[in-house]
Amino acid sequence: MSKIISHSLFTDFDISLFKAGKHFRLYEKLGSHLIEVNGEQGVYFAVWAPSAQSVSVIGDFNSWNGNECQLEVRWDSSGIWEGFIPGVQKGAVYKYRIRSFNNNALTEKTDPFSLYCEHPPQTASIVWDLDYKWKDDKWMKSRKDTNALDKPYSVYEVHLGSWKRHQAEDRFLTYRELAEDLVNYVKETGFTHVELMPVMEYPYDPSWGYQLVGYFAPTSRFGTPQDFMYLVDKLHQAGIGVILDWVPSHFPDDGHGLGYFDGSNLYEHPDRRKGYHPDWKSLVFNYGRNEVRAFLISNAIFWLQHYHADGLRVDAVASMLYLDYSREEGGWEPNIFGGRENLDAVSFLKEFNEAVYTNFEGVQTIAEESTAFPMVSRPTFQGGLGFGMKWMMGWMHDTLQYFKRETIYRKYHQNDLTFSMTYAFSENFMLPISHDEVVHGKYSVLGRMPGDEWQQFANLRLLYGYMFTHPGAKLLFMGSEFGQRREWNFAGSLDWHLLESKFNSGIKNVITDLNALYKLNPAMHEKQFSPEGFEWISYDDHQNAVLAFIRKGNNVKGDVIVVCNFTPVVRTDYRIGLPRKGKLVQIFNSDDERYGGSGVTNEAKIKIDKEEYHGKPFSASLVLPPLGVIAFKIS
Incomplete structure (x- = not known):
């Protein structure tokens, strides 16, 4: 194995950003990097260790000998030690051997920026790369819309x-x-x-x-x-x-x-x-x-x-x-x-x-x-x-x-x-x-x-x-x-x-x-983080342990009416107030037999009466299944 060669991936600007805490792509500089220097393939190593008196790269390529591949500390007081070792290849296993100024202690450390590590309980780093041909272009191009806060997030x-x-x-x-x-x-x-x-x-x-x-x-x-x-x-x-x-x-x-x-x-x-x-x-x-x-x-x-x-x-x-x-x-x-x-x-x-x-x-x-x-x-x-x-x-x-x-x-x-x-x-x-x-x-x-x-x-x-x-x-x-x-x-x-x-x-x-x-x-989901997306119908029926509310989006015709019955008692002729006329169409029932429920349900379409209730101008009579939640839309 060749001796270590002086080399750096850092510019003066990199160092100034690092010292200021503003370098947010340090992984491009610190760690181990497969590169070519003077026509030779090998690995550039860099580690931040300002209180060290010496730093060596030890690995399976130098018989874990701490005297052979000693990194050089930069002159700029950044505390970064670096160097290029020719001949080291992808898959090489390594650690940093660090001797401290504080008490002359000698430790062996995993590379904080290593891209790949040995399977625990082994603890060494592995020289690796990030080469991969992604096939998710469609997702990445549409992600801005897909991941927006007004989209479903389950x-x-x-x-x-x-x-x-x-x-x-x-x-x-x-x-x-x-x-x-x-x-x-x-x-x-x-x-x-x-x-x-x-x-x-x-x-x-x-x-x-x-x-x-x-x-x-x-x-x-x-x-x-x-x-x-x-x-x-x-x-x-x-x-x-x-x-x-x-x-x-x-x-x-x-x-x-x-x-x-x-x-x-x-x-x-x-x-x-x-x-x-x-x-x-x-x-x-x-x-x-x-x-x-x-x-x-x-x-x-x-x-x-x-x-x-x-x-x-x-x-x-x-x-x-x-x-x-x-x-x-x-x-x-x-x-x-x-x-x-x-x-x-x-x-x-x-x-x-x-x-x-x-x-x-x-x-x-x-x-x-x-x-x-x-x-x-x-x-x-x-x-x-x-x-x-x-x-x-x-x-x-x-x-x-x-x-x-x-x-x-x-x-x-x-x-x-x-x-x-x-x-x-x-x-x-x-x-x-x-x-x-x-x-x-x-x-x-x-x-x-x-x-x-x-x-x-x-x-x-x-x-x-x-x-x-x-x-x-x-x-x-x-x-x-x-x-x-x-x-x-x-x-x-x-x-x-x-x-x-x-x-x-x-x-x-x-x-x-x-x-x-x-x-x-x-x-x-359109207004899931806005008070405009929610309206109580009834929250105070403690005796029956029932809640009823409306979920709202940008189009009022898409509003969803939700009623929850938190007891095992079937509630028949349970009236709730509604904001507009039409017919209630059930779109979900947690008591459906397909779910293991008892099958208590409502008619396919429920008439909405012009009868004020819960402070709303219209209302309808429902059957509430036991320990169930039902959801409707108004058609």
Whole structure:
């Protein structure tokens, strides 16, 4: 193997941008790059390690000898070490051996910008490229319209390792196998998007991917980077958007990772009150350090550019925003104004969103933010954080709490359902029933439902009907769409055999039809984030536990009338007020026998009477099925 050759991909402008925290394509410079120098093929290596006294590239090409390929530090005080090693080829395995100035400690680190990593528990980086011929031009050209906020946004949340396993070999499905099975399934059930729990390389399976080490590398558990591109490509060709879970909130302290990278607190905040998560026992990024901000925003841009992601769901935003998040009194320090907001993190999130929306059309950023922090999904020029959407955690908590109750007591808790409408349009909300709600002793969604088997499934159909007709985008975790009874287990497959049951297959049919209802009726999505898109008919019938409302779009003739009966009692001759004359045509009934329901229904067309009711000039008499939701249009 040849000795290392001095070479740089950095210009002076690159360095100035990097130091200022404004270089958002660092992956084009840092990391390992297959290039040609002076007619020789090889790999250029570059790593940021300002507190190192020496940095070597060790790998299978030099027998892991730390003396042979020592990088040179740049003269410009950027802290970047770099060099070109002739003869190194794609597939070479390597690490950085770093000797620290601080204590002369010697560590071996994974490349923070590696494109591909060894299969855990192995921890080395792999020289790779991003060559791939995409076939999703049609999707990418139409994405700006498809992903707009006035379009349907129904998300299927997936953990790739446990969605389905290869039965004969008892192993994960590969990215390419998922590109057949998962794509066909999502298309069949009608979801508009998938959200993939973190696919970036992570060392520890029970973290579900939320403890990242390889921020630029899709996990090798399921194949190569090109295999993952193939999966995204196939989803796009099927008309399905791809949201990636993104974790800029923390990272593990594994010895080969970002923690104490060059012998100093390089990526993590040096103050443990800001740099350590007591809940997750992980490290927190230093959002006030320019180079760290550039690293994180470059990472977001990378997945949108090279993997054609259509959105980023940002994990644990609340933990970033608050200095006292999950900390005891005395375990945090107020900001310069005496408040508890992490001003560096607030600034970082705004800059991240500005960079994403400036560089890409037709993408969305989504915040998992569990507090009342204001204007999370409002533009930064209005003083907001700049996200496209925010998870509606309050709706999720109140709704699941309501559905857990025995139906006889629900009349005392109607406010659990109606309260969400008092703040539903303060943000662009996505209604989530996510993986977090079906683990850690919380039971599955079905397992929360009261009553006998029939009532449990009827309640589940009612919950989903209420969810899909409520304003906002939707998200449902895998397995919930067919009523999996046990909690999610990351180490196993979903219980696909349950689809042999009429009740479970009925739930899947409900979700398929609700997705169609949501997509095909503009009133269900055109104004889903605007108060103009919703009107109560009746919210105060506590005694019967009934809600009735109207979903509105741009055309009044497309309005959808929704009535929910949250008890197992059939309500006959139940009158509701209506805004105009005509006939009511039923377009959905969660009690349909096809779904496992009892088949209580209304006539095909229901006469609308000129009789004032609920403050409306017209009204009609309906039959409300037990534990059911019904939807109508006026013809």
